[in-house]
Amino acid sequence: xxxxxxxxxxxxxxxxxxxxxxxxxxxxxxxxxxxxxxxxxxxxxxxxxxxxxxxxxxxxxxxxxxxxxxxxxxxxxxxxxxxxxxxxxxxxxxxxxxxxxxxxxxxxxxxxxxxxxxxxxxxxxxxxxxxxxxxxxxxxxxxxxxxxxxxxxxxxxxxxxxxxxxxxxxxxxxxxxxxxxxxxxxxxxxxxxxxxxxxxxxxxxxxxxxxxxxxxxxxxxxxxxxxxxxxxxxxxxxxxxxxxxxxxxxxxxxxxxxxxxxxxxxxxxxxxxxxxxxxxxxxxxxxxxxxxxxxxxxxxxxxxxxxxxxxxxxxxxxxxxxxxxxxxxxxxxxxxxxxxxxxxxxxxxxxxxxxxxxxxxxxxxxxxxxxxxxxxxxxxxxxxxxxxxxxxxxxxxxxxxxxxxxxxxxxxxxxxxxxxxxxxxxxxxxxxxxxxxxxxxxxxxxxxxxxxxxxxxxxxxxxxxxxxxxxxxxxxxxxxxxxxxxxxxxxxxxxxxxxxxxxxxxxxxxxxxxxxxxxxxxxxxxxxxxxxxxxxxxxxxxxxxxxxxxxxxxxxxxxxxxxxxxxxx
Amino acid sequence: xxxxxxxxxxxxxxxxxxxxxxxxxxxxxxxxxxxxxxxxxxxxxxxxxxxxxxxxxxxxxxxxxxxxxxxxxxxxxxxxxxxxxxxxxxxxxxxxxxxxxxxxxxxxxxxxxxxxxxxxxxxxxxxxxxxxxxxxxxxxxxxxxxxxxxxxxxxxxxxxxxxxxx
Numbered sequence: 001x002x003x004x005x006x007x008x009x010x011x012x013x014x015x016x017x018x019x020x021x022x023x024x025x026x027x028x029x030x031x032x033x034x035x036x037x038x039x040x041x042x043x044x045x046x047x048x049x050x051x052x053x054x055x056x057x058x059x060x061x062x063x064x065x066x067x068x069x070x071x072x073x074x075x076x077x078x079x080x081x082x083x084x085x086x087x088x089x090x091x092x093x094x095x096x097x098x099x100x101x102x103x104x105x106x107x108x109x110x111x112x113x114x115x116x117x118x119x120x121x122x123x124x125x126x127x128x129x130x131x132x133x134x135x136x137x138x139x140x141x142x143x144x145x146x147x148x149x150x151x152x153x154x155x156x157x158x159x160x161x162x163x164x165x166x167x168x169x170x171x172x173x174x175x176x177x178x179x180x181x182x183x184x185x186x187x188x189x190x191x192x193x194x195x196x197x198x199x200x201x202x203x204x205x206x207x208x209x210x211x212x213x214x215x216x217x218x219x220x221x222x223x224x225x226x227x228x229x230x231x232x233x234x235x236x237x238x239x240x241x242x243x244x245x246x247x248x249x250x251x252x253x254x255x256x257x258x259x260x261x262x263x264x265x266x267x268x269x270x271x272x273x274x275x276x277x278x279x280x281x282x283x284x285x286x287x288x289x290x291x292x293x294x295x296x297x298x299x300x301x302x303x304x305x306x307x308x309x310x311x312x313x314x315x316x317x318x319x320x321x322x323x324x325x326x327x328x329x330x331x332x333x334x335x336x337x338x339x340x341x342x343x344x345x346x347x348x349x350x351x352x353x354x355x356x357x358x359x360x361x362x363x364x365x366x367x368x369x370x371x372x373x374x375x376x377x378x379x380x381x382x383x384x385x386x387x388x389x390x391x392x393x394x395x396x397x398x399x400x401x402x403x404x405x406x407x408x409x410x411x412x413x414x415x416x417x418x419x420x421x422x423x424x425x426x427x428x429x430x431x432x433x434x435x436x437x438x439x440x441x442x443x444x445x446x447x448x449x450x451x452x453x454x455x456x457x458x459x460x461x462x463x464x465x466x467x468x469x470x471x472x473x474x475x476x477x478x479x480x481x482x483x484x485x486x487x488x489x490x491x492x493x494x495x496x497x498x499x500x501x502x503x504x505x506x507x508x509x510x511x512x513x514x515x516x517x518x519x520x521x522x523x524x525x526x527x528x529x530x531x532x533x534x535x536x537x538x539x540x541x542x543x544x545x546x547x548x549x550x551x552x553x554x555x556x557x558x559x560x561x562x563x564x565x566x567x568x569x
Numbered sequence: 570x571x572x573x574x575x576x577x578x579x580x581x582x583x584x585x586x587x588x589x590x591x592x593x594x595x596x597x598x599x600x601x602x603x604x605x606x607x608x609x610x611x612x613x614x615x616x617x618x619x620x621x622x623x624x625x626x627x628x629x630x631x632x633x634x635x636x637x638x639x640x641x642x643x644x645x646x647x648x649x650x651x652x653x654x655x656x657x658x659x660x661x662x663x664x665x666x667x668x669x670x671x672x673x674x675x676x677x678x679x680x681x682x683x684x685x686x687x688x689x690x691x692x693x694x695x696x697x698x699x700x701x702x703x704x705x706x707x708x709x710x711x712x713x714x715x716x717x718x719x720x721x722x723x724x725x726x727x728x729x730x731x732x733x734x735x
């Protein structure tokens with residue numbers, strides 16, 4: 001006889017069927033029925049302190065593992081709280097499934113307690129969403145959600161389930177084949193376009209790879225390395241692609257764009273061919289689009305056809321999965337002709353590299369520079385750490401100064417720029433890869449948004465490490481006020497002493513450490529690295545006046561790079 | 570310039586909201602949008618008339634919606650396009666005959682006659698409706714209800730441009 005389950009039991013079983021090992025969430029009225037069978041499930045539940053945190057944890061988990069991150073929350077305020085995390089994941093193509101409770105179908109539309117129109121509100125913030133109307137649909141809709149989240153251009157999917165649907169009885173059935181007649185993501189590039197791309201590369205004197213997060217999402221880093229070395233072409237790796245190609249490889253010119261290296265930004269600008277892989281010509285990369293890479297033809301490989309031609313015309317559009325298209329490009333190149341001599345191009349690049357390296361100065365008696373902390377972290381961990389950043393100056397410096405060698409060890413909020421991302425995302429990353437050292441590098445402004453998730457880390461025994469770069473300000477906003485608002489500082493000062501981050505960490509069940517002087521930096525990092533049974537927070541008292549350079553002002557041309565304070569005079 | 574596109578979507582609750590939300594979010598202008606059943610009851614047909622130059626993006630963004638199955642843009646003149654409208658015009662006893670004569674030429678059906686107004690039903694290509702409206706303007710239009718456009722390609726395969734998702 002067929003097994004009778006409640007909708008809630010069917011939900012948990014469906015999640016188990018997807019191989020879910022951990023969900024991040026918080027219970028509440030409408031989702032209550034689902035939390036009962038969860039008690040009997042093999043799935044671990046990490047109890048977040050705020051639903052936004054649960055969402056970013058799922059995102060961090062997905063980034064670190066490449067698998068679908070899952071969050072479970074209740075209706076109303078819980079659903080609105082997790083919207084930020086959904087939009088964040090949507091912008092960065094992070095595979096996530098969020099299950100939200102909803103008021104009973106009989107109450108929907110009546111302004112019931114904790115009712116919100118979750119389906120409508122999450123529609124533009126998700127790849128897809130569904131309101132479940134019958135318990136029978138649950139297995140198939142959960143299967144569909146995981147399929148959509150993890151295929152094609154990855155992204156978040158929300159499943160909203162009313163309380164009475166969770167309580168209803170259904171006959172259990174394993175989910176069938178996903179039936180979505182309108183969803184057919186292309187995987188393989190068109191052979192004609194692949195050939196056109198290889199022909200174009202063979203005729204190009206100044207090509208550069210423009211590599212985005214799609215390469216990491218596709219797991220295409222080995223193919224990229226093979227292809228880049230095969231044709232010996234330099235590359236830039238965007239904020240979302242740091243780690244897609246080793247920084248130790250001289251072909252990697254680093255991050256391009258608003259705060260990119262001079263060499264990476266200028267290489268795009270002077271190039272005659274952009275080999276674009278899983279990148280989307282974001283305004284933080286291009287600056288003024290009309291003046292961006294004016295002499296370059298464009299090969300644009302993306303799994304999402306809508307990205308091709310959205311911002312910049314593609315001479316050779318290739319819709320497909322980056323890994324498979326790279327294999328096609330390698331095979332086609334093997335049949336093709338020789339690469340032209342590009343000595344002059346490399347000479348120019350090496351010249352920029354020598355004359356305009358990333359630089360900073362750490363005065364041994366002066367305030368701590370964040371770049372110094374990042375370099376010391378790198379030295380003392382041997383680079384073997386997963387780095388999770390918030391948004392702002394500390395994020396840009398981390399992307400600039402950390403030497404990334406492998407994918408999925410760099411996690412941050414790129415497209416949406418969500419302050420407060422680091423701590424919860426680090427928890428998710430550590431939950432997914434417990435053997436790894438996971439270091440959140442956060443700003444004091446960011447930390448104060450979601451720092452309460454340290455409690456989650458401590459209570460759930462997820463021993464992350466957090467470096468709070470305390471410059472007592474909303475540093476990046478202050479930098480803009482200094483540069484573009486005549487130094488009129490408006491609401492960007494934070495207290496240098498409140499909160500006391502060390503006491504805050506201790507109150508949350510974590511170890512709190514502090515370094516006020518450069519000479520103390522290495523010592524506290526070593527102390528933190530020696531503690532593995534609890535989360536650790538280190539507060540670094542940093543220079544409040546430091547600014548991130550290079551910088552291309554928003555909307556400006558990438559030809560006009562501000563290299564330092566002296567350039568401003 | 571106005572473009573006419575046919576969007577075949579899965580016949581599921583909320584699909585109209587998905588399409589209109591996408592248009593709003595991306596800043597695309599909808600001139601008119603109609604939705605109704607098709608020969609296949611699992612599918613609905615939307616006919617969307619849009620302004621603006623971003624046709625390629627509009628079509629690609631429509632395809633990104635999971636419930637969109639097929640998008641077709643009609644080249645000018647390759648589709649049968651129809652609208653329907655109800656228009657109530659001032660028609661006192663003095664001018665009633667004149668108005669009815671004009672309406673006959675346009676094949677407009679008088680569907681309601683009051684003391685001082687006549688209501689016409691007009692069906693046809695959009696231009697014809699526009700011309701009739703212009704004519705009736707001189708008598709004074711009291712109220713107007715207009716459907717959006719519906720369209721089907723003419724039965725000549727070479728005349729339509731189909732854009733496949735991949």
